[in-house]
Amino acid sequence: xxxxxxxxxxxxxxxxxxxxxxxxxxxxxxxxxxxxxxxxxxxxxxxxxxxxxxxxxxxxxxxxxxxxxxxxxxxxxxxxxxxxxxxxxxxxxxxxxxxxxxxx
Amino acid sequence: xxxxxxxxxxxxxxxxxxxxxxxxxxxxxxxxxxxxxxxxxxxxxxxxxxxxxxxxxxxxxxxxxxxxxxxxxxxxxxxxxxxxxxxxxxxxxxxxxxxxxxxxxxxxxxxxxxxxxxxxxxxxxxxxxxxxxxxxxxxxx
Ligand SMILES: Nc1ncnc2c1ncn2[C@@H]1O[C@H](COP(=O)(O)OP(=O)(O)O)[C@@H](O)[C@H]1O
Ligand SMILES: [Mg+2]
Numbered sequence: 283x284x285x286x287x288x289x290x291x292x293x294x295x296x297x298x299x300x301x302x303x304x305x306x307x308x309x310x311x312x313x314x315x316x317x318x319x320x321x322x323x324x325x326x327x328x329x330x331x332x333x334x335x336x337x338x339x340x341x342x343x344x345x346x347x348x349x350x351x352x353x354x355x356x357x358x359x360x361x362x363x364x365x366x367x368x369x370x371x372x373x374x375x376x377x378x379x380x381x382x383x384x385x386x
Numbered sequence: 387x388x389x390x391x392x393x394x395x396x397x398x399x400x401x402x403x404x405x406x407x408x409x410x411x412x413x414x415x416x417x418x419x420x421x422x423x424x425x426x427x428x429x430x431x432x433x434x435x436x437x438x439x440x441x442x443x444x445x446x447x448x449x450x451x452x453x454x455x456x457x458x459x460x461x462x463x464x465x466x467x468x469x470x471x472x473x474x475x476x477x478x479x480x481x482x483x484x485x486x487x488x489x490x491x492x493x494x495x496x497x498x499x500x501x502x503x504x505x506x507x508x509x510x511x512x513x514x515x516x517x518x519x520x521x522x523x524x525x526x527x
Contacts (some may be wrong), residue, residue, distance in 0.1 A: 304435065375481075
């Protein structure tokens with residue numbers, strides 16, 4: 283199973299999400315994410331879904347939690363490499379009112 | 387055809403993945419599409435997560451109960467906990483309603499279960515526990 287990776291580029295944190303976005307893994311990612319946000323000056327967050335093969339509603343919580351953090355710093359959250367299924371889930375739950383898709 | 391299985395496991399978040407993979411494997415005898423398998427995995431993950439996060443409030447020493455039944459082309463999945471229970475089930479089912487917003491829960495769990503399955507029934511009593519019963523028909527191919 284693929285783990286999550288973090289890469290800082292300028293003031294944008296790129297989170298390469300692991301394969302399974304459920305409550306268990308999202309709790310781990312949330313802890314790691316808040317460490318990065320404390321340690322570095324980060325404005326924007328890009329969640330890269332390239333390796334994601336499973337996502338339940340915990341993924342919505344992750345993205346919206348990131349959005350709440352980013353707006354505090356005047357930044358934004360972007361999503362890349364979204365599969366058709368994940369796209370449908372995000373559209374259905376209104377996430378695109380707050381975050382947008384980006385190509386990386 | 388009729389086939390049944392049941393399982394009990396600890397209320398640890400590691401078991402969210404275990405539970406959805408087991409049910410997906412059991413469902414393969416209905417020859418589902420990849421999309422139907424994803425639907426089943428998602429709803430099992432939602433209900434098991436709820437038992438662990440809400441029912442047992444993340445205490446890991448309790449048991450979650452899972453039962454699956456295939457009758458002809460329909461799979462019925464039941465997930466049960468003896469946790470804190472839900473006071474108002476209709477309210478809990480409302481999209482975006484969550485009692486744990488500080489934990490970054492989205493309040494979309496029941497909404498997904500309703501959208502991805504043909505039937506959803508929730509029985510719950512405060513301080514006694516919660517049973518979630520879902521059904522989905524998998525068309526023969
Ligand atoms: N098994 C359960 N035991 C106790 N409360 C539950 C259970 N399942 C759901 N709930 C309640 O219903 C609410 C809505 O659940 P859900 O739609 O899955 O959203 P979320 O899990 O994101 O809060 C939860 O916030 C919780 O208060
Ligand atoms: Mg839930």
